[in-house]
Amino acid sequence: MKDIRDYSLDELKDVFKGWGQTAYRAKQAFSWLYQKRAASFDLMSNLSRELRKKLKENFSLNRLRLDKLQESSDGTKKFLFALEDGSLIESVLIPVKDRLTACLSSQAGCKFSCGFCASGVSGFKRNLRTGEIISQLLEIYYMLKDSAVTNVVFMGTGEPLDNYENVLKAIRIINAPEGLNIGARRITISTCGIIPGIKRLSTEGLQVELSVSLHAADDTTRARLMPVNKKYPLKDLISACKEYAALTKRQVTFEYVLIKGLNCSKEAADDLVRLLTGWECKVNLLVYNPVDEFLYQPPEEREVEFFVWLLRKKGIVVTLRKSRGKDIDGACGQLRAKYLK
Numbered sequence: 519m520k521d522i523r524d525y526s527l528d529e530l531k532d533v534f535k536g537w538g539q540t541a542y543r544a545k546q547a548f549s550w551l552y553q554k555r556a557a558s559f560d561l562m563s564n565l566s567r568e569l570r571k572k573l574k575e576n577f578s579l580n581r582l583r584l585d586k587l588q589e590s591s592d593g594t595k596k597f598l599f600a601l602e603d604g605s606l607i608e609s610v611l612i613p614v615k616d617r618l619t620a621c622l623s624s625q626a627g628c629k630f631s632c633g634f635c636a637s638g639v640s641g642f643k644r645n646l647r648t649g650e651i652i653s654q655l656l657e658i659y660y661m662l663k664d665s666a667v668t669n670v671v672f673m674g675t676g677e678p679l680d681n682y683e684n685v686l687k688a689i690r691i692i693n694a695p696e697g698l699n700i701g702a703r704r705i706t707i708s709t710c711g712i713i714p715g716i717k718r719l720s721t722e723g724l725q726v727e728l729s730v731s732l733h734a735a736d737d738t739t740r741a742r743l744m745p746v747n748k749k750y751p752l753k754d755l756i757s758a759c760k761e762y763a764a765l766t767k768r769q770v771t772f773e774y775v776l777i778k779g780l781n782c783s784k785e786a787a788d789d790l791v792r793l794l795t796g797w798e799c800k801v802n803l804l805v806y807n808p809v810d811e812f813l814y815q816p817p818e819e820r821e822v823e824f825f826v827w828l829l830r831k832k833g834i835v836v837t838l839r840k841s842r843g844k845d846i847d848g849a850c851g852q853l854r855a856k857y858l859k
C-alpha cells in the first residue's frame with residue numbers, strides 16, 4: 519500500500535476525484551494529516567465511515583519506529599528512526615531561544631563522503647520517500663505537546679539536492695497553508711554544493727533558505743575535505759549561489775566548520791574573504807565537534823577568535839555558532855553510525 523503522506527494535496531484531490539469524491543473531501547483528509555496531525559484514519563471524524571474505510575484499504579499511515587532518543591543538557595533531542603525496510607535515519611530537534619528547529623534527513627546514508635561527517639561512513643542506501651521525510655516531522659509533532667516546530671532544516675543524513683523531487687514535494691507540504699504551514703523562509707536546504715540542484719531550486723518560486731557547506735575556500739583543501747568539489751569546483755559553485763541569491767532575493771549562508779591545522783589559518787581566512795567579498799552572503803562558523811570515526815581536532819579558542827576577527831575586519835558577515843548537543847552523539851550522522859557498527 520502507498521503511504522498517503524507521499525501525496526501532495528493536488529495528487530490527493532485526483533485520487534478522490536477518481537473515487538467520485540469532491541476536492542473538498544480531499545482537503546479535509548489533508549487537513550487531518552497535517553493540521554490536526556491525526557496518526558490514524560479512524561480519527562478523521564468528519565469523513566464518512568465508508569470514505570475512511572476506502573482510505574484504509576488504499577493507503578498506509580504507518581508510524582516511524584523510534585529506536586533511540588538522546589537528550590542533551592542544552593535541550594537538543596536526537597532521534598534515531600527505523601524505516602520499514604530497517605534503514606536507520608536521524609532527526610534532531612534544537613531549541614534556541616524562541617525557535618524550535620527540526621533537522622530532517624533526506625536519504626538513508628550518503629554518497630558524498632565528506633571527510634568530517636559520519637553520515638557517509640557506511641555509504642549510501644537509498645533516497646527517502648516524501649512520506650518518510652514528512653513523517654520525521656510528524657513524529658516530532660506527536661511527541662511535542664503544546665509547542666510547535668518553528669523552523670525546518672534539511673541537514674540530517676543525506677544530501678537533499680540528490681533526492682530533489684521527494685525533498686521538494688515534502689517542502690511544499692510543510693509550507694502549504696493546508697499542510698504544516700511553516701513559512702518558506704523558515705525552511706533551509708543545506709547542500710554540499712550540488713550545482714544543478716541549486717540552479718533548479720532557484721527557479722521553483724520558493725523562498726527557501728539555501729545553506730552551502732563550504733568548509734574551505736581553496737579547491738585543494740575543499741576537495742580533500744569534500745570530494746564533491748572535484749565535480750563542482752568553487753568558482754562554479756559560487757557563481758550558482760550568486761544566481762540563486764539574485765533570483766530568489768534570499769541571502770545564501772555558507773557553513774564553515776573550523777578544523778585545527780586545516781582551514782583556520784590566516785591564508786584560509788584571506789581565501790574566504792576573496793571568495794565572498796562583493797556580494798551579500800553570510801558565514802556560519804562552527805568549531806569542529808570531534809567524532810570517533812575521524813582524526814580531526816578543533817582549533818584553540820584563540821585561533822577561532824583570530825579567524826573571526828580577520829573575516830569581520832574585511833566586512834564578511836560572520837556568526838560563530840555554538841555546537842549543540844555536544845554531550846550526545848551531536849555531530850551529523852554520529853548516532854546512526856554508532857548503531858550501524
Ligand code: SF4
Nearest residue numbers: 628632635637638676
Ligand atoms: S555533510 Fe552532508 S553531503 Fe557530506 S557526507 Fe555528510 S550528509 Fe553527506
